[in-house]
Amino acid sequence: MPYTDSPHPVHIDASLAGFSECHHDFVAQLHSALYLPELVEAAAKARVMANDLLKMFGHGVSRHHAEEENELFPAVLRAAESGPEFDKVRAMVDQLVGEHRDMEARWAQLQPEVEAVARGEVRAMDAALIQDMVQHFFAHAHFEEEHFLPLAQKVLGRDSESMAALGHALHQRHRQQEAADA
Known part of the structure; x- marks a missing residue:
């Protein structure tokens, strides 16, 4: 027609x-x-989101895990009462450290795709891999928030010196990281 x-x-x-x-x-x-302007805007948002993820995993998550593994977990283990409490803390710490390694491995698989998006390259992304990583991260954070941190508060809260020592160690670590970043 x-x-x-x-x-x-x-x-x-x-x-x-x-x-x-x-x-x-x-x-x-x-x-x-x-629809082209809308798609260009979406691509720009994707680049920003990808760069934010790279920064989060490159600095935020890795530093957070290091603080937990080098400061928080040892402090709670030192302050835990021997017996069932210590055993419970040890099991939780082992689980959380294992989850950290698992998340690092998942991120290593996803990182090249995110880097490509950050560079503005158009490519298909593995949605299942992203979903899997997000679900595992949420489950990890939920376990820490609901189970480990309340136990850590109970254990460290019994001894103000343990809590103060943890605070001091974290403060020192942050100062060192800020100096290294400057």
């Missing part, structure tokens, strides 16, 4: 039909172009 604004069909001769078909194709292509 020829492209026309007329409410009545117009007959176009076969010799002119090719021109009409071109108009249909052009109109369809231009209609699609209306």
